[in-house]
Amino acid sequence: MEIRDVGKAYSRYRSEWHRVASWFLPVKPSQQTWILRHINFTVRPGEALGIVGQNGAGKSTLLKMITGTLAATHGQIDTRGRIAAILELGMGFNPEFSGRHNARYTASLMGFDAEQIDAMMPRVEAFAEIGDYFDKPVRTYSSGMQMRVAFAVATAERPDILIVDEALSVGDSYFQHKSYDRIREFQAQGTSLLLVSHDPSLVQGLCDRAVLLEKGAIIKDGPPGDVMDYYNALIAEKENSKVEVRTTEEGRSQTISGTGEARISEVGLYNQQEQPIEYVRVDEEVELRARVTVNTALPSLVFGYLIKDRLGQHVYGTNTWHQEQVINDARQGELIDYTVKFPVKLGPGSYSISLSVHADDSHVSANYHWWDHAVVFDVVNERHPYFIGVCHLPTTITAQRHTL
C-alpha cells in the first residue's frame, strides 16, 4: 500500500448551488480547509503500522480515505488486494434478526457472494463462540456478544489490508486475546495492518512502525516506542515547553521535553556495592539515583519513574505523588537527590527507565522535565532456573503422582 502526497480539503462555496455548479462548470470554492496535507507513507505486506495522534489530528479521515469511503482531494492512494476495516463493529446490525442473519448480511455488504458466505458461516460461528445465541435475535445479545459476532465476520476471510480502529478495546479480555492472536496470524501470512489507537501498549505490542499525526501532517515516523514517547511528550507540551529528540551514543533515540522549572540530571543505576551497573541479575537489589535541580520556586514537585521493556511496554512505574512524598515548598536553586531502591524482579532482556518531574499525579497538567530512556540496562539470569517472560515470579511446582 502506498500513499503519496495525499491531502484532504473540505471546500466551502458561496452557496451550495455554487457547489453543484462546480461539478459541471469551472466554479472555484470560496474557501478550502485542509484537514490533511502531504501525507506520504508505504506499508509493505505483513507490516503493521500504528497511527497515533490527538483527537482532530486527522486519523479517522486518513483511515476513511484508505478504506475508500472518502475521496482524497489531492495525491494518490494505491492499495493492492482486499481491504477490511474494523471501524465500527456491529454497525448496521438489525436487532430483530439473528446473529447468523446479520453475519450473512454483513458479509454481503463486504462484497461476498452467496457461495462464499455459505462457506464462511461455520467459521464465523466457531470463532464467535456464543453458542445457541447465534440463532437468536441480536436484541437479546450483550454488547460483548454483538462485538464477537461482528469481529468474527469482519475477519472471516484474511484481508490483504486490515484497518483496526479503537473499536477493538471493547469486549471481554478472553476475546480480546483471541482477536489479537487472529490479527497476528493474519500479519504473519502477509496482511498489512493499520492500527489507530491511543493505547501505547497496543501500538507497541502489535506494530512494527508508527506515524504520529498532528494538525493534519505526519510529524514523526519511526519505531513505535520512539513515536509513542514523542506523542506522550507532545500531550504534555505547554506553550513554553519544547520537545527534543536526541540520539544517544548507542544509537537509541531519546525524547526529552518539559517546561524547565526543574531539571533531572546525574542519573544512574547502582548495585549494592555502590557501583554503576548496566547488567543486572534477576532479583538483584538496585538503586536508581537522580538529581533534580529546581530552577524556579515550585508549590508542588513530584518525581516519577517508569520501567519499559524492549518493545516499550510499561513494566512498572510510580511517582512520589502516589508514594505521598510530594515536595510542596521547593525553593529556587535547591538540589534534591532521589534514590529509588527496588529488587529487579524482571525477566531477562533489555529495559529502559524514563524519568520525569511534574506537579501532580501525572505529567499531563504541568510537565517540568520528561526524559525517556534515561537509563538503559539488561537483565541476565544467572542464578535461577530458566524462565521466560517479562517478570520474575518465584515459583514452587508440586506434582502429586497417583498410584496406578
Add this chain to the structure above:
Amino acid sequence: MLGLLRGIWSYRQFIIDSIRNDFANRFARSRFGFIWMVAQPLAMVLVYALILSEILAARLPGIENQYAYAIYLSAGFLAWTLFFELLTRTLTLFIDNANLIKKMRFPRIALPIIVMGTGMINNAILLVAILGVFAVLGHTGGSELLWILPMMLLTASLALGFGLILGVLNVFIRDVGQFVTIVLQFWFWLTPIVYPLVIVPDEYRYLLEYNPLFPIVNAYQNILVYGQSPDVVSLLPAVLLALCLLVAGLLLFRKASPEMTDAL
C-alpha cells in the same frame, strides 16, 4: 458505466439480501406484516370511495359496475403509490444511509437499486391485493393486464430519475426535501387520480400534457378499469423523460459522489 455495472454485479448478494431484509423486518415482530403492507393504500381508497363516490360515480362513463369509482380510484392509486414511495425514499436515501456510506466501502449505486427493488415488490403485492378486491367486486380483466408490468417499470424509472437528482441535491441543500414534499401534494391533485378527466374544464385540459404522470396514470386506468391496452404513443414522452432523468441523475450522482460523503 462498465465499472458501475460491475459494482452492481459483485454486490448482487448485498442487494438481494437488503431487499429480503426489508420484508423480513416487517414480519419480524408483527403478526400481520403482510396485511399492513397493503392496508394503508387500500384504506385510502376506501376513504375516498366512501366520501366521493356519490358525487363522482355518475361522472365515470363506459363502466357498468356499481363500484366503478372504487375501481377507478384503485387504478390511479396503484400508479401514484409506486411513484410516491420511490420518489420520497430516494429523496432521503443518502441521508438515511449516511452512516453506512461513511463507514463502509461498497458501490453506492446499490442503494437506489435496493429502493427500486423493494418499491416494485411492494407495488406488485398491492397489485395482487387490488386484483383480488376487483374479483370480489365482480370486475375481472384479461390479457391486457400484462401491460401493468412495463407500466410499473416506467413509473419506477421516472420516480427514480427524479428521486436520484433530488436525492443528491438534498444531501447538500436540505430544503430540497421539504420543498419536494409540498410539490408532491399538489402533484397528486393535479393528476386525475381521485377525479375523472371529464370534470377538468376544457380550457385547462392542455395543462395536463405537461404532467408526465398523467399519461401513465391514464394508462393504468385504461388497463385496470376499461380493460384496454394503453396508447403507446401517448406514453413516449414519459419514456423519453424517464430515460433523460435517469442519465442526468447518474451523471449528477457520479459527479457528486466524492463530496457527498464529506457533506453527510
